[in-house]
Amino acid sequence: MSVRNGREFLSIPGPTTVPDEVLRAMHRPAVDIYSGELVAVTRSCLADLARVFRTQGRIYIYAANGHGAWEAALTNTLSRKDKVLILESGIFARVWGEMAAVLDLQVESLPNDGRHAVDPAAVEMRLREDKAGEIKAIMVVQVDTASGVVNDIPAIRKAIDKAGHGALLMVDAIASLATMPFEMDDWGVDVAITGSQKGLMTPPGLSFIAAGEKARARHENADLRTRYWDWTQREGEQHYQKYCGTPPVHMLFGLRKALDMLLEEGLEQVYRRHGLLAEATRRAVDVWTQGDALAFNITEPAERANSVTTVLMNGGGKPGPLLDYCNEKCGVVLGIGIGEQDGRAFRIAHMGHVNAPMILGTLGAVEMGLIALQIPHGTGGVQAAVDWLGQSVTR
Numbered sequence: 235m236s237v238r239n240g241r242e243f244l245s246i247p248g249p250t251t252v253p254d255e256v257l258r259a260m261h262r263p264a265v266d267i268y269s270g271e272l273v274a275v276t277r278s279c280l281a282d283l284a285r286v287f288r289t290q291g292r293i294y295i296y297a298a299n300g301h302g303a304w305e306a307a308l309t310n311t312l313s314r315k316d317k318v319l320i321l322e323s324g325i326f327a328r329v330w331g332e333m334a335a336v337l338d339l340q341v342e343s344l345p346n347d348g349r350h351a352v353d354p355a356a357v358e359m360r361l362r363e364d365k366a367g368e369i370k371a372i373m374v375v376q377v378d379t380a381s382g383v384v385n386d387i388p389a390i391r392k393a394i395d396k397a398g399h400g401a402l403l404m405v406d407a408i409a410s411l412a413t414m415p416f417e418m419d420d421w422g423v424d425v426a427i428t429g430s431q432k433g434l435m436t437p438p439g440l441s442f443i444a445a446g447e448k449a450r451a452r453h454e455n456a457d458l459r460t461r462y463w464d465w466t467q468r469e470g471e472q473h474y475q476k477y478c479g480t481p482p483v484h485m486l487f488g489l490r491k492a493l494d495m496l497l498e499e500g501l502e503q504v505y506r507r508h509g510l511l512a513e514a515t516r517r518a519v520d521v522w523t524q525g526d527a528l529a530f531n532i533t534e535p536a537e538r539a540n541s542v543t544t545v546l547m548n549g550g551g552k553p554g555p556l557l558d559y560c561n562e563k564c565g566v567v568l569g570i571g572i573g574e575q576d577g578r579a580f581r582i583a584h585m586g587h588v589n590a591p592m593i594l595g596t597l598g599a600v601e602m603g604l605i606a607l608q609i610p611h612g613t614g615g616v617q618a619a620v621d622w623l624g625q626s627v628t629r
C-alpha cells in the first residue's frame with residue numbers, strides 16, 4: 235500500500251529543489267564562450283552574487299562543488315605550515331579542517347559537542363593566547379548542515395576584534411546564503427564561500443568565493459596557490475580565464491535565472507519566507523518531541539538554523555524505518571543524519587525553492603510515518619505548523 239505517486243519531494247538539505255524555470259533556462263544549445271551573451275551572463279552573475287554576499291569584494295566562480303571552494307579559499311590565502319583555527323559546530327568545519335591538513339597547514343580545532351553553536355567567548359580566549367599571531371585564518375560555517383546549528387558570525391567577528399587578532403575570518407555560507415541574512419562587509423568577513431545547490435536553487439556543480447581586500451592582500455604572498463584555483467589567474471581579461479578553461483555554460487544560464495528569481499522576490503522576503511517555514515517545522519517537531527522518542531539536536535532554540543532542522547532519535551532509536559516510510563509510501567525524501575548524528579537522526583530541509591505546501595506536505599508525511607510506525611510522539615505537530623503559518627502569514 236502506498237500513496238507515493240505524484241511529484242516527489244526532495245526534502246534533503248542539498249541539493250535542493252531546482253525550480254522548473256531554472257531547468258528550462260538550462261535547456262538550450264551551447265553558445266560561444268569567447269563573446270556575446272555568455273560573457274554578459276558572467277558579468278551580471280558576478281555583480282549579483284556580490285549583492286547576495288553583500289560585499290564590494292571580488293567574486294570567483296568555480297566549476298566545482300563546495301569542497302572545491304573550500305580548497306580554493308585555503309590555497310589562495312595561506313602558505314605551507316601556516317596555522318588555522320577551526321571553530322567546530324558539526325561535521326562541516328571539521329572536514330574543511332581535514333582538507334587544510336592535507337595542504338600541509340597546521341590545524342587546530344576549537345571543539346564542540348555538535349549540539350551547540352560556536353561560543354564567541356571561547357574564540358576570544360583562544361585568540362588572546364596567540365600573542366605571536368601564529369593563527370593565520372579562522373574557519374567557521376554559518377549553518378552546519380549536519381547539526382542544524384546557526385553560528386553568530388557578527389559575534390565571532392567581535393570576539394576576534396576584542397582579542398585584537400589579525401587572522402582572516404573565513405565563513406562557509408554554503409547552507410545559509412540566500413536563506414538568512416549574510417553581510418560580508420558589515421560583518422568583517424574576509425572570505426565567504428557558497429555553493430550553487432542549496433539556497434541558490436541551482437543544480438550542484440558551481441561554487442563561489444567572495445574575497446575582501448585583506449584576503450586579496452594575503453593572496454599576494456600565499457605559497458599554496460595553484461593554477462586552477464588561483465584568483466589572480468581568474469582576474470585575467472579573457473572570459474575563459476574567469477573559469478580557468480571552458481565555462482560551465484549551462485550552469486551559468488541556470489544560475490542567472492535563479493538569481494533573477496531571488497532578486498525579484500527580494501532578499502529580505504527570501505529570508506522571511508525561510509524564517510516562517512523553518513519556524514513551522516520547529517513548531518511541528520516541538521510537538522512531536524513530547525513523546526520522548528524524538529528531540530531537537532540543537533538544544534538552544536535561538537541556535538536552530540532556518541535552512542535545516544536536525545531531529546535526533548532518543549534512546550538508541552534508528553531513523554531508517556521512518557526515512558524509508560516517508561520515501562516509499564509518500565514520495566518524501568528526508569535527509570539522513572551525518573557526522574555525529576550518523577544513524578541517530580533525520581533532517582528536514584527548508585532551504586531554497588520551498589513554499590508552505592512543500593513544507594506542510596513533508597511534515598505531514600513525517601507525522602504519518604510516526605503514526606504508522608508507532609513511534610511515540612505528541613500528536614498535532616502538523617496542526618501546530620499550520621496554526622503558526624495561519625497566524626503569521628496574514629492578508
Ligand SMILES: *Cc1c(COP(=O)(O)O)cnc(C)c1O
Pocket residue numbers: 248299300301302326375377378379406407408409429438
Ligand atoms: C553542502 C555543504 C558543504 C559541501 O558542499 P559540496 O557541494 O557537497 O562540496 C560544505 N559546507 C556546508 C555548510 C554545506 O552545507
